[in-house]
Amino acid sequence: MSIQDIIQGKKEWRAHMARVKVLPKDYQIVYKEIQKYLFKVGPVELSDSTGLLSGIVDLFEEGASLGKGVLEVTGNDVATFCDDLIKGSKTNADIYEETVNQEVSKAMKKITDPKK
Template sequence: MSDVEKSGFISKVIGPKKRWRAYKARSRRLPANYRTTVEAIERYVMYFVPTDGDSNASMFEDLADLFEQAAANRTPIREVVGEDPVEFVEAFVQNYSEGGYVPPRARKRLTDSIDRAAGEDTGKEDTTAS
Protein backbone atom coordinates (compact mmCIF):
# COMPACT_ATOMS: atom_id res chain seq x y z
CA MET A 1 0.00 0.00 0.00
CA SER A 2 1.48 3.34 -1.03
CA ASP A 3 1.72 6.34 1.30
CA VAL A 4 -1.13 8.01 -0.59
CA GLU A 5 -3.32 4.90 -0.19
CA LYS A 6 -2.42 4.67 3.52
CA SER A 7 -3.23 8.33 4.01
CA GLY A 8 -6.60 7.88 2.31
CA PHE A 9 -7.37 4.85 4.44
CA ILE A 10 -6.40 6.63 7.64
CA SER A 11 -8.51 9.65 6.71
CA LYS A 12 -11.46 7.37 6.02
CA VAL A 13 -11.16 5.75 9.44
CA ILE A 14 -10.28 8.69 11.69
CA GLY A 15 -10.83 11.79 9.58
CA PRO A 16 -8.26 14.49 8.97
CA LYS A 17 -5.06 13.84 10.94
CA LYS A 18 -5.00 17.32 12.46
CA ARG A 19 -8.49 16.86 13.93
CA TRP A 20 -7.59 13.36 15.17
CA ARG A 21 -4.45 14.62 16.91
CA ALA A 22 -6.40 17.45 18.54
CA TYR A 23 -9.02 14.97 19.77
CA LYS A 24 -6.34 12.62 21.15
CA ALA A 25 -4.65 15.52 22.97
CA ARG A 26 -7.97 16.49 24.52
CA SER A 27 -8.74 12.93 25.60
CA ARG A 28 -5.26 12.56 27.18
CA ARG A 29 -5.98 15.59 29.39
CA LEU A 30 -9.10 14.02 30.90
CA PRO A 31 -8.98 12.64 34.45
CA ALA A 32 -7.99 8.95 34.46
CA ASN A 33 -11.44 7.36 34.75
CA TYR A 34 -12.98 9.63 32.12
CA ARG A 35 -9.99 9.00 29.84
CA THR A 36 -10.39 5.23 30.32
CA THR A 37 -14.06 5.52 29.40
CA VAL A 38 -13.32 7.57 26.28
CA GLU A 39 -10.59 5.13 25.23
CA ALA A 40 -12.97 2.17 25.67
CA ILE A 41 -15.63 3.90 23.59
CA GLU A 42 -13.04 4.86 20.96
CA ARG A 43 -11.74 1.29 20.74
CA TYR A 44 -15.28 -0.07 20.38
CA VAL A 45 -16.18 2.47 17.69
CA MET A 46 -12.94 1.98 15.74
CA TYR A 47 -13.41 -1.77 15.47
CA PHE A 48 -17.14 -2.21 15.18
CA VAL A 49 -18.82 0.85 13.72
CA PRO A 50 -18.71 1.57 9.96
CA THR A 51 -16.46 4.53 9.36
CA ASP A 52 -16.61 7.76 7.47
CA GLY A 53 -13.69 10.08 8.14
CA ASP A 54 -15.52 13.39 8.42
CA SER A 55 -18.38 12.08 10.53
CA ASN A 56 -15.94 10.12 12.71
CA ALA A 57 -13.86 13.24 13.30
CA SER A 58 -17.01 15.10 14.38
CA MET A 59 -18.12 12.16 16.51
CA PHE A 60 -14.80 11.93 18.38
CA GLU A 61 -14.74 15.71 18.90
CA ASP A 62 -18.27 15.52 20.32
CA LEU A 63 -17.21 12.60 22.52
CA ALA A 64 -14.34 14.70 23.90
CA ASP A 65 -16.76 17.61 24.46
CA LEU A 66 -19.15 15.35 26.36
CA PHE A 67 -16.51 13.92 28.68
CA GLU A 68 -14.68 17.23 29.20
CA GLN A 69 -17.99 18.72 30.35
CA ALA A 70 -18.75 15.69 32.52
CA ALA A 71 -15.31 15.90 34.13
CA ALA A 72 -15.63 19.66 34.70
CA ASN A 73 -19.02 19.14 36.36
CA ARG A 74 -17.81 16.02 38.19
CA THR A 75 -20.67 14.08 36.65
CA PRO A 76 -20.26 10.39 37.51
CA ILE A 77 -19.45 8.21 34.52
CA ARG A 78 -22.61 6.15 35.06
CA GLU A 79 -24.70 9.30 34.74
CA VAL A 80 -23.13 9.86 31.33
CA VAL A 81 -23.17 6.32 29.91
CA GLY A 82 -25.93 4.77 32.00
CA GLU A 83 -25.99 1.16 33.13
CA ASP A 84 -25.59 -0.24 29.61
CA PRO A 85 -22.51 1.27 27.91
CA VAL A 86 -23.21 -0.64 24.68
CA GLU A 87 -26.65 0.94 24.43
CA PHE A 88 -25.11 4.37 25.11
CA VAL A 89 -22.42 4.00 22.44
CA GLU A 90 -24.78 2.59 19.85
CA ALA A 91 -27.21 5.48 20.42
CA PHE A 92 -24.33 7.98 20.35
CA VAL A 93 -22.83 6.72 17.08
CA GLN A 94 -26.22 6.44 15.40
CA ASN A 95 -25.99 10.18 14.86
CA TYR A 96 -22.80 9.70 12.85
CA SER A 97 -23.08 6.36 11.02
CA GLU A 98 -25.45 3.72 9.82
CA GLY A 99 -24.29 1.18 12.41
CA GLY A 100 -23.31 -2.43 11.93
CA TYR A 101 -22.94 -5.79 13.64
CA VAL A 102 -21.01 -5.83 16.89
CA PRO A 103 -19.83 -9.17 18.28
CA PRO A 104 -20.89 -10.00 21.87
CA ARG A 105 -17.23 -10.17 22.99
CA ALA A 106 -16.72 -6.54 21.95
CA ARG A 107 -19.85 -5.51 23.84
CA LYS A 108 -18.56 -7.25 26.97
CA ARG A 109 -15.13 -5.64 26.66
CA LEU A 110 -16.70 -2.18 26.42
CA THR A 111 -18.98 -2.87 29.39
CA ASP A 112 -16.12 -4.27 31.50
CA SER A 113 -13.85 -1.29 30.71
CA ILE A 114 -16.49 1.21 31.71
CA ASP A 115 -17.38 -0.80 34.82
CA ARG A 116 -13.74 -0.46 35.89
CA ALA A 117 -13.62 3.25 35.00
CA ALA A 118 -16.82 3.92 36.92
CA GLY A 119 -15.59 1.90 39.91
CA GLU A 120 -16.02 4.68 42.41
CA ASP A 121 -19.61 5.12 41.27
CA THR A 122 -20.57 1.47 41.71
CA GLY A 123 -18.60 0.57 44.81
CA LYS A 124 -16.26 -1.64 42.78
CA GLU A 125 -12.53 -1.17 43.09
CA ASP A 126 -10.97 1.05 40.42
CA THR A 127 -8.14 -0.90 38.75
CA THR A 128 -7.24 1.68 36.07
CA ALA A 129 -3.86 3.33 36.03
CA SER A 130 -3.65 7.09 36.52
Protein backbone atom coordinates in the same frame (compact mmCIF):
# COMPACT_ATOMS: atom_id res chain seq x y z
CA MET B 1 -6.84 12.35 -0.76
CA SER B 2 -3.81 14.58 -1.02
CA ILE B 3 -0.75 14.55 1.21
CA GLN B 4 -1.92 17.88 2.66
CA ASP B 5 -5.25 16.27 3.64
CA ILE B 6 -3.40 13.45 5.36
CA ILE B 7 -1.15 15.88 7.24
CA GLN B 8 -4.15 18.00 8.27
CA GLY B 9 -6.02 14.90 9.41
CA LYS B 10 -3.08 13.82 11.56
CA LYS B 11 -2.87 17.28 13.13
CA GLU B 12 -6.58 17.21 13.93
CA TRP B 13 -6.31 13.70 15.39
CA ARG B 14 -3.37 14.69 17.62
CA ALA B 15 -5.28 17.73 18.87
CA HIS B 16 -8.29 15.53 19.53
CA MET B 17 -6.24 13.01 21.49
CA ALA B 18 -4.58 15.83 23.48
CA ARG B 19 -8.09 16.78 24.68
CA VAL B 20 -8.70 13.18 25.75
CA LYS B 21 -5.42 13.04 27.69
CA VAL B 22 -6.43 15.92 29.97
CA LEU B 23 -9.72 14.29 30.98
CA PRO B 24 -9.93 12.57 34.37
CA LYS B 25 -8.63 8.99 34.32
CA ASP B 26 -12.10 7.37 34.48
CA TYR B 27 -13.19 9.39 31.46
CA GLN B 28 -10.04 8.42 29.56
CA ILE B 29 -10.64 4.73 30.22
CA VAL B 30 -14.27 4.87 29.07
CA TYR B 31 -13.37 7.02 26.05
CA LYS B 32 -10.79 4.48 24.90
CA GLU B 33 -13.32 1.65 25.23
CA ILE B 34 -15.93 3.67 23.31
CA GLN B 35 -13.35 4.39 20.63
CA LYS B 36 -12.51 0.68 20.28
CA TYR B 37 -16.20 -0.23 20.17
CA LEU B 38 -17.00 2.36 17.52
CA PHE B 39 -14.00 1.42 15.38
CA LYS B 40 -15.09 -2.23 15.42
CA VAL B 41 -18.84 -1.95 14.92
CA GLY B 42 -19.43 1.74 14.51
CA PRO B 43 -20.69 3.84 11.67
CA VAL B 44 -18.96 3.62 8.32
CA GLU B 45 -18.53 7.40 8.18
CA LEU B 46 -16.51 7.33 11.43
CA SER B 47 -13.38 6.57 9.43
CA ASP B 48 -13.82 9.82 7.49
CA SER B 49 -14.48 12.15 10.39
CA THR B 50 -13.80 12.59 14.05
CA GLY B 51 -17.09 14.47 14.48
CA LEU B 52 -18.75 11.80 16.61
CA LEU B 53 -15.65 11.25 18.72
CA SER B 54 -15.19 15.01 19.18
CA GLY B 55 -18.79 15.24 20.31
CA ILE B 56 -18.12 12.55 22.91
CA VAL B 57 -15.08 14.48 24.16
CA ASP B 58 -17.22 17.64 24.36
CA LEU B 59 -19.76 15.73 26.44
CA PHE B 60 -17.04 14.26 28.65
CA GLU B 61 -15.39 17.65 29.18
CA GLU B 62 -18.73 19.09 30.26
CA GLY B 63 -19.43 16.16 32.60
CA ALA B 64 -15.97 16.40 34.15
CA SER B 65 -16.31 20.17 34.64
CA LEU B 66 -19.55 19.53 36.53
CA GLY B 67 -17.78 17.02 38.77
CA LYS B 68 -19.75 14.04 37.45
CA GLY B 69 -18.28 10.56 37.19
CA VAL B 70 -18.09 9.21 33.68
CA LEU B 71 -20.80 6.59 34.26
CA GLU B 72 -23.15 9.36 35.36
CA VAL B 73 -22.69 10.76 31.85
CA THR B 74 -22.86 7.53 29.84
CA GLY B 75 -24.90 5.31 32.13
CA ASN B 76 -23.64 1.95 33.39
CA ASP B 77 -24.10 0.21 30.02
CA VAL B 78 -21.50 1.94 27.86
CA ALA B 79 -22.19 -0.32 24.86
CA THR B 80 -25.84 0.76 24.88
CA PHE B 81 -24.66 4.39 25.11
CA CYS B 82 -22.58 3.77 21.96
CA ASP B 83 -25.44 2.02 20.17
CA ASP B 84 -27.72 4.97 20.90
CA LEU B 85 -25.14 7.35 19.42
CA ILE B 86 -24.97 5.45 16.13
CA LYS B 87 -28.64 4.46 15.91
CA GLY B 88 -29.78 4.80 12.30
CA SER B 89 -26.25 4.92 10.87
CA LYS B 90 -24.94 2.24 8.54
CA THR B 91 -22.32 0.30 10.47
CA ASN B 92 -19.42 -1.97 9.60
CA ALA B 93 -21.46 -4.77 11.17
CA ASP B 94 -24.31 -4.04 8.71
CA ILE B 95 -21.91 -4.25 5.77
CA TYR B 96 -20.49 -7.54 7.04
CA GLU B 97 -24.00 -8.92 7.53
CA GLU B 98 -24.93 -7.96 3.95
CA THR B 99 -21.78 -9.63 2.61
CA VAL B 100 -22.50 -12.85 4.50
CA ASN B 101 -26.09 -12.92 3.28
CA GLN B 102 -24.98 -12.33 -0.33
CA GLU B 103 -22.44 -15.15 -0.13
CA VAL B 104 -25.00 -17.55 1.34
CA SER B 105 -27.49 -16.56 -1.35
CA LYS B 106 -24.94 -17.22 -4.12
CA ALA B 107 -24.01 -20.59 -2.62
CA MET B 108 -27.66 -21.62 -2.30
CA LYS B 109 -28.34 -20.70 -5.93
CA LYS B 110 -25.45 -22.90 -7.05
CA ILE B 111 -26.88 -25.80 -5.08
CA THR B 112 -30.44 -25.36 -6.36
CA ASP B 113 -29.44 -24.49 -9.96
CA PRO B 114 -26.09 -26.15 -10.69
CA LYS B 115 -26.09 -24.90 -14.32
CA LYS B 116 -25.21 -21.38 -13.13
